[in-house]
Amino acid sequence: MVEAIRDAMDVSMQRDENVVVFGEDVGYFGGVFRCTQGLQQKFGTSRCFDTPISELGIVGVAVGMAAYGLRPCVEIQFADYMYPGYDQIVSEVARLRYRSNGEFTAPLVVRMPTGGGIFGGQTHSQSPEALFVHVAGLKTVVPSNPYDAKGLLIAAIEDNDPVIFLEPKRLYNGPFDGHHDRPVTPWSRHAQGEVPDGHYTVPLGKAAIRREGAAVTVLAYGTMVFVAEAAAAETGIDAEVIDLRTLLPYDLETIVASVQKTGRCVIVHEATLTGGYGAELAALVQEHCFYSLEAPIARVTGWDTPYPHAQEWDYFPGPARVGRALKAVMEA
Amino acid sequence: MSDAGRLSFHVPAPAVRPGGTPDFSDVKIPPAGEVRRPEVDVAAEEIRDLAYSIIRVLNRAGEAIGPWAGRLSKDELLEGLRHMMTLRAFDARMLMAQRQGKTSFYMQHMGEEAVSCAFRKALAPGDMNFPTYRQAGLLIAGGYPMAKMMAQIYSNELDPLKGRQLPIMYSSREHGFFSISGNLATQFVQAVGWAMASAMKRDTKIAAGWIGDGSTAESDFHAALVFASTYKAPVVLNIVNNQWAISTFQGIARGGSGTFAARGLGFGMPALRVDGNDYLAVHAVAKWAVERARRNLGPTLIEYVTYRVGAHSTSDDPTAYRPKTESDAWPLGDPVLRLKQHLIRLGVWSEERHKQAEAEILATVIETQREAEAHGTLHSGPHPSARDMFEGVYEAMPPHLRRQRQQAGV
Numbered sequence: 223m224v225e226a227i228r229d230a231m232d233v234s235m236q237r238d239e240n241v242v243v244f245g246e247d248v249g250y251f252g253g254v255f256r257c258t259q260g261l262q263q264k265f266g267t268s269r270c271f272d273t274p275i276s277e278l279g280i281v282g283v284a285v286g287m288a289a290y291g292l293r294p295c296v297e298i299q300f301a302d303y304m305y306p307g308y309d310q311i312v313s314e315v316a317r318l319r320y321r322s323n324g325e326f327t328a329p330l331v332v333r334m335p336t337g338g339g340i341f342g343g344q345t346h347s348q349s350p351e352a353l354f355v356h357v358a359g360l361k362t363v364v365p366s367n368p369y370d371a372k373g374l375l376i377a378a379i380e381d382n383d384p385v386i387f388l389e390p391k392r393l394y395n396g397p398f399d400g401h402h403d404r405p406v407t408p409w410s411r412h413a414q415g416e417v418p419d420g421h422y423t424v425p426l427g428k429a430a431i432r433r434e435g436a437a438v439t440v441l442a443y444g445t446m447v448f449v450a451e452a453a454a455a456e457t458g459i460d461a462e463v464i465d466l467r468t469l470l471p472y473d474l475e476t477i478v479a480s481v482q483k484t485g486r487c488v489i490v491h492e493a494t495l496t497g498g499y500g501a502e503l504a505a506l507v508q509e510h511c512f513y514s515l516e517a518p519i520a521r522v523t524g525w526d527t528p529y530p531h532a533q534e535w536d537y538f539p540g541p542a543r544v545g546r547a548l549k550a551v552m553e554a
Numbered sequence: 555m556s557d558a559g560r561l562s563f564h565v566p567a568p569a570v571r572p573g574g575t576p577d578f579s580d581v582k583i584p585p586a587g588e589v590r591r592p593e594v595d596v597a598a599e600e601i602r603d604l605a606y607s608i609i610r611v612l613n614r615a616g617e618a619i620g621p622w623a624g625r626l627s628k629d630e631l632l633e634g635l636r637h638m639m640t641l642r643a644f645d646a647r648m649l650m651a652q653r654q655g656k657t658s659f660y661m662q663h664m665g666e667e668a669v670s671c672a673f674r675k676a677l678a679p680g681d682m683n684f685p686t687y688r689q690a691g692l693l694i695a696g697g698y699p700m701a702k703m704m705a706q707i708y709s710n711e712l713d714p715l716k717g718r719q720l721p722i723m724y725s726s727r728e729h730g731f732f733s734i735s736g737n738l739a740t741q742f743v744q745a746v747g748w749a750m751a752s753a754m755k756r757d758t759k760i761a762a763g764w765i766g767d768g769s770t771a772e773s774d775f776h777a778a779l780v781f782a783s784t785y786k787a788p789v790v791l792n793i794v795n796n797q798w799a800i801s802t803f804q805g806i807a808r809g810g811s812g813t814f815a816a817r818g819l820g821f822g823m824p825a826l827r828v829d830g831n832d833y834l835a836v837h838a839v840a841k842w843a844v845e846r847a848r849r850n851l852g853p854t855l856i857e858y859v860t861y862r863v864g865a866h867s868t869s870d871d872p873t874a875y876r877p878k879t880e881s882d883a884w885p886l887g888d889p890v891l892r893l894k895q896h897l898i899r900l901g902v903w904s905e906e907r908h909k910q911a912e913a914e915i916l917a918t919v920i921e922t923q924r925e926a927e928a929h930g931t932l933h934s935g936p937h938p939s940a941r942d943m944f945e946g947v948y949e950a951m952p953p954h955l956r957r958q959r960q961q962a963g964v
């Protein structure tokens with residue numbers, strides 16, 4: 223997935239000389255996850271460069287550049303470190319179009335690795351997507367595989383609105399279904415690991431059905447898509463697994479059609495429960511599918527604690543917990 | 555177009571990259587003993603030049619010279635050497651333990667041992683440090699049990715932080731060591747707040763803030779300087795300039811400021827630069843700044859000029875961004891070897907005693923490690939429970955969390 227993300231920036235930088243890439247350790251070294259490796263050598267230090275360690279600075283100058291006419295695609299080293307830049311994101315990036323009535327806009331992308339599963343403790347594991355979805359004016363994307371990552375990132379860079387692009391870091395080197403005691407399978411052995419050369423997009427706002435099923439709808443994104451697939455396989459429950467891909471704007475049509483078909487819904491995310499994106503999904507399903515529902519909607523999420531270090535696998539909502547929720551809604 | 559011509563975009567770059575010959579000719583190093591030692595109540599504007607020089611005590615021959623010398627007894631120096639050697643041995647063993655899969659992560663101090671070890675000896679009981687992840691010398695020189703550090707690193711059943719924190723993110727109020735945050739720079743301004751509180755309460759304690767060269771770019775750094783300067787807070791603000799911030803050379807954070815210490819000048823703060831690989835110089839400058847703070851004369855900004863010899867962390871490979879031999883070319887040498895040489899020169903130490911001490915220290919570290927491992931390592935043996943994960947989020951567990959803990963079945 224690292225290569226796919228890099229390729230998306232490479233393709234975009236080739237097609238549009240206004241696309242610039244920067245962040246901490248992003249230039250010469252190519253990023254701590256190597257997502258920008260080679261871009262500085264290829265496009266020069268005016269198009270891809272290292273910044274001081276200031277997330278506020280990174281997002282703030284991106285707004286200024288975007289106002290000038292560039293299309294910055296910036297990296298925050300970990301989503302956990304975006305908070306110093308959050309004021310710029312919320313008060314500036316998100317509202318620039320609105321407050322200037324379109325005179326100034328911020329067509330920029332803020333990429334950041336998200337989620338746990340790497341024993342990173344509380345400052346390398348967070349999933350702050352709800353903090354972005356809650357802000358009017360932002361689009362929020364979470365890819366789950368290399369094919370989508372490339373297509374969605376190109377679409378995000380080309381979008382005229384600001385996009386928060388959250389990359390599940392546990393998926394960088396291969397799909398992960400939560401079975402942490404099993405060997406890692408590389409993307410090369412996965413269907414969506416195949417990434418076409420050159421330019422293509424995956425449209426923002428469109429979900430994908432990863433597994434068709436009739437018994438229950440599972441709404442998931444990022445790493446949890448694979449966890450949900452594993453839970454369906456292991457419980458033998460005929461679940462329909464939907465990969466939301468874009469959290470905002472969300473694909474209501476696909477969600478509603480599926481829940482109306484199955485009559486049951488389980489929502490899975492790694493972020494904490496309370497006030498999480500799952501709450502929004504549950505409200506939407508309730509509003510639009512109430513008369514089709516045959517069981518209460520269930521949520522499987524990270525617990526409402528900071529992300530612990532040693533207890534990583536007690537915290538991570540793995541296939542066993544998702545499987546139990548599937549069984550519970552089937553029996554309800 | 556005006557006759558000013560077209561603009562161009564400037565991005566600083568280090569003198570050398572992998573494949574090149576290490577070059578530190580731009581690091582201007584004055585001879586040891588040359589920089590004057592002002593009185594502690596000196597006005598900041600009278601010592602602006604000290605922000606651009608380097609205070610050094612130990613010369614190449616291992617002699618302690620100049621106005622900053624002569625402040626430590628032989629026993630204190632021998633103890634300092636032992637602390638640095640202990641930290642080095644501790645790092646070596648913990649790095650190895652990480653490679654053996656006994657923990658997830660580690661960060662070492664190689665080359666920077668003098669900074670935190672010597673600084674700690676300038677403080678008094680009750681003073682509080684707000685450290686980064688590269689000041690474990692504050693704990694070692696402060697007498698914190700190594701066994702507890704290891705328990706934290708292993709997230710084992712004796713981990714005082716219950717497995718919640720990433721390895722090396724220690725915390726010990728008793729030892730004047732504020733809980734380490736993974737979010738860079740946040741502690742720098744908090745140190746100022748602690749110091750302000752001490753002044754507000756007419757206490758006698760002072761605080762010390764710590765930050766890396768790269769992290770001075772964060773707003774927290776600038777907020778710390780403005781608050782410290784406005785309220786004349788009794789705080790020592792320490793910048794550890796080890797030349798690198800992961801792969802990013804210090805010029806990216808420093809920008810057009812000649813030195814990091816010079817950042818303090820605009821805030822009207824005394825700002826000193828010191829040889830961070832010189833135990834005596836670090837201690838003497840720390841003492842000076844601590845005394846200023848204690849005498850209610852306000853904050854001091856100190857830049858320690860040093861070099862990060864090892865990788866940033868166990869997740870990093872520096873050969874990708876700097877010459878392999880760069881650390882050998884570092885002109886300020888190795889802090890352990892320099893103090894050893896000085897002690898030999900004083901006639902209180904010898905090569906044999908050094909070797910013997912090295913072996914003794916290593917044996918102690920290994921023995922402590924053996925005991926720590928009997929209480930578990932990250933992936934095997936006894937460990938904090940899943941119950942511990944739900945504790946301590948709030949003073950009293952709210953009902954929703956109690957319900958979640960029940961659901962988790964722990």
Ligand SMILES: Cc1ncc(C[n+]2csc(CCOP(=O)(O)OP(=O)(O)O)c2C)c(N)n1
Pocket residue numbers: 246275299303306688736737738765766767768769770796798799800862866
């Ligand atoms: C707010 C924030 N941004 C980014 C990071 C990622 N990060 C961890 S250490 C580091 C480099 C810090 O360099 P420096 O301040 O020079 O300290 P050193 O590691 O050299 O001691 C970075 C960018 C972080 N931990 N927190």
Ligand SMILES: [Mg+2]
Pocket residue numbers: 766767768794795796797798799800862
């Ligand atoms: Mg540094």
